[in-house]
Amino acid sequence: MDWDDLRVFLAVVRAESLSGAGRALKCDAATVGRRVARLEEALGNALFVKSPQGYALTEAGGRLLPHAEAAEAAFAGAAEELSGTGRQLTGQLRIGAPDGCANYLLPQVCAEICDSHPGLEIQIVALPRVFNLSKREADMAIAVSPPTAGRLTVQKLVDYQLHLAAHESYLAAHPPILSRADLRAHRIVGYIADMIFDKELDYLAETRAEGVGLASNSVSVQMQMLRAGAGLGIVHDFALPFTPGVVRVLPEEIGLSRAFWLIRHADDRRSERLERLAAALGRGMRREVARLETLAAVGQGVGSPTRAVVAPGL
Structure with a gap:
């Protein structure tokens, strides 16, 4: 069995198409097809079946996959050993x-x-x-x-921590927040509910809010909404030093730990x-x-002198 044929096999598995595998291997789709056919002939089994979604593995292809991946890892390990990358990573x-x-x-x-x-x-x-x-x-x-x-x-x-936060300008222009109950009078910034791809990102229950007024599937966009004074949202503590003016709200009551x-x-x-x-x-x-x-705990921005920040109304 030729390693180059296994390499082509893995490329088709990952791209789910001959053309995609060809782009990854820098050759044309026809060449990829011939190499797959050669491997199938050598093994006496069909490895792929073409479907509307692309090339899917047959049962025989599924059995071959872990062996091909092991061969790939072995070749990579040999190359590392011979090139001396044990000292400098390249x-x-x-x-x-x-x-x-x-x-x-x-x-x-x-x-x-x-x-x-x-x-x-x-x-x-x-x-x-x-x-x-x-x-x-x-x-x-x-x-x-x-x-x-x-x-x-x-x-x-x-592990990392998250807290409810808002920009100082928002807090100064809206009613004070002294408890969770006060959050009902405020706009919440958060994730688009049907685009939350992991249950660990569903923070809405922590605020006891009925819904999100401004939403995005991007953490960075949510943070820009908070910087613009658009409302309150659950944010990563490690992001706060990059967002001057965004401060934690009710930190003793609302806090999450994730990993x-x-x-x-x-x-x-x-x-x-x-x-x-x-x-x-x-x-x-x-x-x-x-x-x-x-830095977030003491209200210090990245590259800024230490400053203590207390959100208005707290």
């Missing part, structure tokens, strides 16, 4: 993450990793949904809850390079969350 790493993490944590963490490993190229893909690692949309993904199915390796990265989880394909545990990158990512995330939450 190559490309794509990290998928929800946009709050991608906007407020990963830029600093990844910059630090790249400073230590100049030959490394890191790509951050920020999407408000769950990543499909089987299709290699990313090499590793960060999620707000651990998956319960699939051939995946899952490790907890860090980020690092998700990788199970076979990637065999790669020393990815193991080291995962460890570096975890260390950096824990340091950065601790640093930013400390």
Whole structure:
């Protein structure tokens, strides 16, 4: 069995089309089709069936998949060993993450990793949904809850805190908020209900509000709404130092704790390079969350002198 044919097989599995696999492999779809046919002939089994949704694995293809992925991991490990990447990490790493993490944590963490490993190229893909690692949309993904199915390796990265918050201008222009009951008179900023892709993001119950007045599927957009004085919303403490004027409201009454989880394909545990990158990512995330939450607790912005902020009406 030819490794190049297995590589083509994996590309079709992940792209679910010959043309998509061809783009990934930098060859035409006809060549991909011939290579798949050659592999099927050698194995004596059909590996794919074409459907309206694209190319789907047959039962035989499903049995071949873990072996092909193991071969891929073995080849990658051999390349790492021979190139000496045990000392300096090189190559490309794509990290998928929800946009709050991608906007407020990963830029600093990844910059630090790249400073230590100049030959490394890191790509951050920020999407408000769950990543499909089987299709290699990313090499590793960060999620707000651990998956319960699939051939995946899952490790907890860090706990983080969230609180109700609003801009000082909004608080100054609206009735005081002394208890949860007072929130009924205020506009709530939050997620679009039918676009919440993880139950851990459903914060509405914490405010006891009947609905969201301004909504977005993006954490960053929600934060911009708060900066514009549009209302109150549940926000990450680690984002507050980046948003001057946005302060916590009822912090003793309304507070949430969540966690980020690092998700990788199970076979990637065999790669020393990815193991080291995962460890570096975890260390950096824990340091950065601790640093930013400390700044948020004292009302200090990034790069600003320490200042204590008390929301009007509290």
